[in-house]
Amino acid sequence: MINPAKCCSSGSKSLPLVPKPVSVEHGKGCFVLTSDTILVTDEASKRTAVQLAAFLRPASGFNLAIASSAGHNGTIIALAQDKDMADLGSEGYRLEVTPERVSLTAPTQAGLFYAIQTLRQLLPPLIFSTRPMNMVEWRIPCLKINDHPRFEWRGLMLDTGHDFQHVPFILRFIDLMALHKFNTLHWHITDLGTFPLEIKNYPRLQDPASLGTRMRGEPKRGVKPGRYTQTEVREIVKYAAARHITVVPEIDMPGHSTPALIAYPEFDCPVSHKTGEWDRWEYCVGNEKTYGFLQDILTQVIELFPSEFIHIGGDECPKDHWKKCPICQAKMKAENLQNEDELQSYFVRRIEKFLNSKGRRLIGWDEILEGGLAPNAAVMAWRVDKQAATIAAKAGHDVVMALTSHLYFDFPETTTPLEKVYSFEPVPQGLTPEQASHILGAQAQMWTDNHPTEKEIERLVYPRACAVSEVVWSQADPRDDSGFVKRLSVHSQRLAALGIDFEVSAGKNV
Ligand code: ACM
Ligand code: ZN
Helix, strand or coil, X not given: CCCCCCCCCCCCCCCCCXXXXXXXXXXXXXXXXXXXXXXXXXXXXXXXXXXXXXXXXXXXXXXXXXXXXXXXXXCEEXXXXXXXXXXXXXXXXXXXXXXXXXXXXXXXXXXXXXXXXXXXXXXXXXXXXXXXXXXCCEEEEEEEEEECCCCXXXXXXXXXXXXXXXXXXXXXXXXXHHHCCCCEEEEECCCCCCCXXXXXXXXXXXXXXXXXHHHHCXXXXXXXXXXXXXXXXXXXXXXXHHCCCXXXXXXXXXXXXXXXHHHCHHHECCCCCCCCCCCCCCEXXXXXXXXXXXXXXXXXXXXXXXCCEEEEXXXXXXXXXXXXXXXXXXXXXXXXXXXXXXXXXXXHHHHHHHHHHCCCEEEEEHHHHCCCCCCCXXXXXCCHHHCHHHHXXXXXXXXXXXXXXXXXXXXCCCCCCHHHHHCCCCCXXXXXXXXXXXXXXXXXXXXXXXXXXXXXXXXHHCCHHHHHHHHHHCCCCCCCHHHHHHHHHHHHHHHHHCCCCCCHHHHHXX
């Protein structure tokens, strides 16, 4: 017989929570989850209670009852939204565990959702198993947690523009993000490999699904064929929203657009391309019809994705063909643009005006600073040597940190080890508090230029994403390098139970 008052006191031990919460007050004894435990919820939190029951069901085998009032003698997990807890911000929560009751309270459903992610981690790691674990006692140590995130943009980027991933994989990617309290999936949909998003009226965009392969005469691993229907995209966006994750879509332009230009060459500059330079094509931004084409695409993207930000890429545009293109040169003359950087800036401003007219905000890679930044644009800083974050934040623009040095997960662990990721500080030095408030947060990038399999993607992302989750959620002071290693060793058991194929020893060097 379990005696909840005696067992599993959390004492002063550090809890193996990832990301680490703001504050923990340890108590005595523990709460025991049994098949008689009921979930008591207010009206506003019913859906979140259903999510909690679903999270607990596979491993525990319990079909926990959900009720609107206690009225029974067993243990209770209570969920309540309390709008007066505004001091916790829009994503914070409180979690209190006594032997009889677990109380989850938050000012928003997002906060409650994060409370249940913490609750899952307070249970034995086998709660993450997808099969019933009958011999486990599901104990939770008595304690009080107060928690809220440090940054509002806590992201991972997934690249389906170099190579395709299937919808079930993306849904699982979202589930794993939710567990780590990420709230932004930057979906880099299009790039040099493929344009996999269904766009009505432009069927040829998906037609050459293996374009990347054909263009390069790829010797080994080519672009996997596939496309996303608009119905599937809606499913992904809805699935993410239910987990309080915003999907920010990226349609890369004016460079990194070869598949679209092969499908619709009328939007390419009318000049010859050098053989083999398939990665150096750009939209003809002097051509008015190009704007019609891109606005048609963006109109559908806006309908599919409710995200405030729409990412338009802007990275690594070679601009070579613009120099030779009579249409682009005529546009430069007509608009009094001094060089091709200013032509790109003109293009980005026009796209921004279009997005703003639809109530959305433009974000782009830091090249959009060159030639002058569009007035309301946010910048995704990736190039280490460009000081883009500092320049943009000082000019009053919002910034998301995505630096190659720490946050590119297509680079192997040997190049970007876990400890380096963990050491990342999103706010550059030398900013005033007002300027620093423009650093919205950070995200890690999972590029697929090297055509990883879906298993390989998970292996590259985890456990390094655990470190990012802590960089963006947990407080900067104090950072907890040695504590992170210890917490990760338990967290690894959770990831293993979830079927993530990674080296459990990965945290040893932190
Ligand atoms: C990038 O790595 N081209 C943003
Ligand atoms: Zn042109």
